[in-house]
Amino acid sequence: MLKEKHSKKSIIATFGLVESTFYRELKRNSKKSVYNALYANMLAEERRKTGHYKTIFTSGMEKTVKDKLENHQWSPEQIVGWCKTRNIKMVSHERIYQFVLNDKLAGGILLNT
Numbered sequence: 001m002l003k004e005k006h007s008k009k010s011i012i013a014t015f016g017l018v019e020s021t022f023y024r025e026l027k028r029n030s031k032k033s034v035y036n037a038l039y040a041n042m043l044a045e046e047r048r049k050t051g052h053y054k055t056i057f058t059s060g061m062e063k064t065v066k067d068k069l070e071n072h073q074w075s076p077e078q079i080v081g082w083c084k085t086r087n088i089k090m091v092s093h094e095r096i097y098q099f100v101l102n103d104k105l106a107g108g109i110l111l112n113t
Contacts, residue, residue: 002035057091057099064088065096069110076100 001011012022029040068074068082076096083090103110 055089055091055095057095061090062099064090065099066110069100 001014002008006014008022011017012019025040026035029035029043031039064083065076065079068079074082076093079096080090080093082088100110
């Protein structure tokens, strides 16, 4: 549609996209300010290979998170930062917050530590 000179607003409306998502896609996957779907797909494949996408929350990660939350009262950001400085694989701080919330909803105590 871009090649056919459709306006960006009409493309967004046609596909029911969120405007910021559309522009982020263009920015991430354009080559010399020109969007190319094949190039975008190639970049997506490369990102998948390098582990750009979801990291699985392993039992080892859970043990580390519980230890830092319960025994040290660290925030999820501190846990992730500490792991990065030691090259320890860890999920994002957002995922840790989800873990804490799920623990609370299940009657756990992580939120109170």
